[in-house]
Amino acid sequence: EAGVTQFPSHSVIEKGQTVTLRCDPISGHDNLYWYRRVMGKEIKFLLHFVKESKQDESGMPNNRFLAERTGGTYSTLKVQPAELEDSGVYFCASSPPGQGAYEQFFGPGTRLTVL
Amino acid sequence: GENVEQHPSTLSVQEGDSAVIKCTYSDSASNYFPWYKQELGKRPQLIIDIRSNVGEKKDQRIAVTLNKTAKHFSLHITETQPEDSAVYFCAASKDGNKLVFGAGTILRVKS
Numbered sequence: 001e002a003g004v005t006q007f008p009s010h011s012v013i014e015k016g017q018t019v020t021l022r023c024d025p026i027s028g029h030d031n032l033y034w035y036r037r038v039m040g041k042e043i044k045f046l047l048h049f050v051k052e053s054k055q056d057e058s059g060m061p062n063n064r065f066l067a068e069r070t071g072g073t074y075s076t077l078k079v080q081p082a083e084l085e086d087s088g089v090y091f092c093a094s095s096p097p098g099q100g101a102y103e104q105f106f107g108p109g110t111r112l113t114v115l
Numbered sequence: 116g117e118n119v120e121q122h123p124s125t126l127s128v129q130e131g132d133s134a135v136i137k138c139t140y141s142d143s144a145s146n147y148f149p150w151y152k153q154e155l156g157k158r159p160q161l162i163i164d165i166r167s168n169v170g171e172k173k174d175q176r177i178a179v180t181l182n183k184t185a186k187h188f189s190l191h192i193t194e195t196q197p198e199d200s201a202v203y204f205c206a207a208s209k210d211g212n213k214l215v216f217g218a219g220t221i222l223r224v225k226s
Contacts, residue, residue, distance in 0.1 A: 003158075033213070042119070043159070043204060043216040056213060091159070100211030102147065108158045 002026070004094050004107035012113045018080040021110045025074070025094030032075050033095075033104065034067060038088040049075060082114045117142040119207050121217025128195050130226045138205035138217050139187040145207040148181060148188045149214070154201045163190070195224045 005024045013019050025032045034046040046065070047057040051072035060067070064083070069075040079086050089111050093104040118141040128134050140148075149164035165172045165179045165188065172179050176195075181188040192199055200223050206214040 035214075035216075040218070042121075042218040043206075043214075045213040045215065048213055059213070101208040101214045102211050103149075103161060103164070104214065105161075106151070106159045 004092055004105050006090075006092050006107040006110050008110060009108065010111045010113075012115065013082055014115050015084055016081045018078065019082055019112060021077045021079075021090050021112070023075045023077070023092030023107060025092070026105055028096065029094035029105075030072070030097040031095040031100060031104075032069060033093040033101075034075070034077055035091040035093065036088050037091065037109075038085075043091065046077075079112075082112075084114050087112055087114045117145055117207055117209070117215040119205060119215050119217045121205050121220055123220060124218065125221045125223070127223045127225060130195060130197060130224050132195055134190075134192045134195050134199070134222055134224075136190045136203055136205070136220045136222070137187060138189070138207075139185075140207040140215075141186070142207070142209060143183075143186060144209045145215075147208040147211060148179070149206050149208075150177075150179060150190050151204045151206065151216075152201045153204065153219075159204060192222075195222075197224050197226050200224045 007022045032049040035043045037043045045059040048055045049069045066078045089109040091109045092107040095104045121138045146167035151159040152162045153159040178191045202219045204219045205217045
């Protein structure tokens with residue numbers, strides 16, 4: 001069974017540019033989460049999808065971040081325009097229906113560097 | 116909202132010794148406490164978890180203890196091996212909602 005995949009693995013962009021991160025959850029996992037880890041700090045929750053619906057987006061830092069999950073399969077996280085403080089590692093995680101945060105499976109992360 | 120503090124931030128132990136990482140949480144309604152291990156360049160992986168209806172759980176060389184009254188939980192690794200070297204994250208969740216993580220502990224096992 002394939003795990004959670006994320007693309008790209010690394011992205012280096014300049015301040016003001018746009019970046020789109022993609023996450024493919026494990027097949028059949030309704031729950032999809034986005035998290036971010038800024039250098040040396042905790043992994044912070046951004047938002048939670050159940051299928052295509054946003055269940056909780058309380059962690060989204062501001063309106064420069066837009067997450068979508070059309071069709072309830074893969075998800076994208078767009079940052080537009082990117083700022084220096086957006087640098088960090090963005091993780092996606094998924095879990096089976098009804099499991100929520102229990103036994104989440106993480107992707108390898110996308111390391112975003114904003115110059 | 117929930118806040119999780121994790122200590123120490125770095126921990127060095129000699130191979131064969133035990134390692135203990137401690138976390139405290141603020142929301143007494145939290146009832147699920149997982150631990151994740153992230154090896155260098157790899158994804159975080161769940162290694163053990165505990166729910167608030169038990170006080171201790173063991174899996175081979177790792178164990179987690181929970182003190183609901185004091186609102187803290189700990190990860191114990193016995194007979195540490197070089198492959199235990201990684202970053203360990205604790206987390207807390209209420210009713211299976213979002214995970215709130217601690218800042219992580221870098222564990223180095225010296226051989």
